[in-house]
Amino acid sequence: MKRSWSALVGIVAGGLTLGVATLLAGLMTRTGLATGTPSPVVAVGGVFVDHTPPWLKNFAVSSFGTNDKLALFIGMAVVLTALCALFGILGARRHTAGLVAFVVVGAIGALAVASRPHAGSFDILPTMIGIAAGLWALSVLWPQGAKASAGTGIDRRRFLVGGAGVAAAAATAAAIGQSLGQSAAQAAESRSAIRLPTAANPVVIPPGAQLDVKGITPYVMPNDAFYRIDTALVVPQLDTAGWSLKVHGMVDQEVTINWETLLTKPMRDALVTLMCVSNEVGGDLTGNAVWTGWPVRELLMMAGPQAGADMVLSTSIDGWTAGTPLSVLTDDRNALLAIAMNGEPLPLEHGFPVRMVVPGLYGYVSATKWVTELKVTRFADDEGYWTPRGWSARGPVKTESRIDVPRSGDRVKTGTVAVAGIAWAQHRGIKAVEVRVDNGPWQAARLAEEPTIDSWRQWVMPWQAVKGSHTITVRATDAEGLVQTEQDAPPAPDGATGWHTITVNVD
Secondary structure, three states, X not given: OOHHHHHHHHHHHHHHHHHHHHHHHHHHHHHOOOXXXXXXXXXXXXXXXXXXXXXXXXXXXXXXXXXXXXXXXXXXXXXXXXXXXXXXHHHHHOHHHHHHHHHHXXXXXXXXXXXXXXXXXXXXXXXXXXXXHHHHHHHHHHHHHHHHHHOOHHHHHHHHHHHHHHHHHHHHHHHHHHHHHHOHHHHHHHHHOOOOOOOOOOOOOOHHHOOOOOOOOOOOOOHHHOOOOOXXXXXXXXXXXXXEEEEEEOEOOOEXXXXXXXXXXXXXXXXXXXXXXOOOOOOOOEEEEEEEEEEHHHHHHHHOEOOOOOEEEEEEOOOOEEEEEHHHHHOOOOOEEXXXXXXXXXXXXXXXXXXXXXXXXXXXXXXXXXXXXXXXXXXXXXXXXXXXXXXXXXXXXXXXXXXXXXXXXXXXXXXXXXXXXXXXXXXXOEEEEEEEEOOOOOEEOEEOOOOXXXXXXXXXXXXXXXXXXXXXXXXXXEOOOOEOXXXXXXXXXXXXXXXXXXXXXXX
16 A cells, blocks of 8 residues: 555544534533533643643744734644644554554644643544544455555545545534534623613723824734734633632631623723733834723622732633732722723634733733733732742832834935834833934933823834934833843743833935
8 A cells, every 4th residue: 555545544534533522522512411521632732731831932922923812822723733644644554553652643732722721521522533533444445445555546535535535524523513613603692681880980081192104003002913922832712601700718707799780880991001021122012002901809709819818829710820919909900890992892813702801911911811810819829920930029020121113124215214113011100211223312202191100101203314324212210210120031931121212224
């Protein structure tokens, strides 16, 4: 049997395994039989993400940005395709060895499913049935392939038609299963039915907060342009009817609220800039929005945190956790259980129906999406998702700044050139921004208005550009007088530092 045909048999069998498993996983999710992550593809991807070291996470984010999950799925597809091809070649000569290798890889998928948060005893059934379907395909296609390889053109056509039929069935099953598993229509219908309550003190953004500079980052980022970094390989598709939030742990009394109860609470608007700790100096993993929600401190007050507690461990529906200082969630800042973003119900990928928004902290210790649980505890007793993976337990945002225009590598004309960008020091505010050209003296930039210290602040400096190649550097000073550090540091373990510097050419 030709190697290419043997490899094709393995690939088709692997595709049938995944197709059947995905279809059954989708059915289980839709009918409520699944409690965890029954899809082996998503489960294996989740295990990979959970065990990703900081250096690899930073590489993925810096290389692929918000497409890091797509890159992971593509990488998994390439690896699985190669493995199945090898199993097909191996089994064509030694059937037992090929079948055993196929089962071993399938068992790894089943173990991944069993290891996911909230996994139940039935969650591995789709994977096991998928493995059985793959073994059946191998046992049928290997003999047919051998006969076709040594036989007539009719035998070859029969083999190719049979293989194509199995492959088509696998693709169809996978597509249907993916659609069923996400329950996107139900979540979208729930979101579209929401009538947002009016905030007590709606945010009014003064015109002076947005500078009239072409190319500068808008003061408020549109929802579809807002960065997304999280560990959810498949966006959770929740509806408001099934959502609830439980507060427990070191509290005087446990409290659980549902969506209807949350909507009765007095809402408030807050301008808050969020930032991923993986953001490199000059990076774009940050965004500013108007969030609407109920202050977290009000809910915690109902539960009554006990003496000695210093952390709140928030949990997402997919099991992801963040450890946030209790003091940050109970002071006067606008730490919210947010239900809306820029006047619209939260987008699904940004945490619908409810997420946490906390000014002044990196997202990995505060910005839990799809939040379902708050545990009042201590840093000595519990850890958030990223802490045991090498990241700092506490993640206050550092004073930073960025040049938006011109871009590094741009060519500009001689004369007056607007150098502009944004600076941030959430919950402290920006006092000054300075720009330096070619290691010359620092020059003060003009600052836009600052509606709140919890958001970034725009700045601009007119530069008299002369012909040649030039470097431009920016630094910021926060309202407490702390000047942005020059020392370069990577994102791990608690956020990147350094001065953003670009190079431009003047004609």
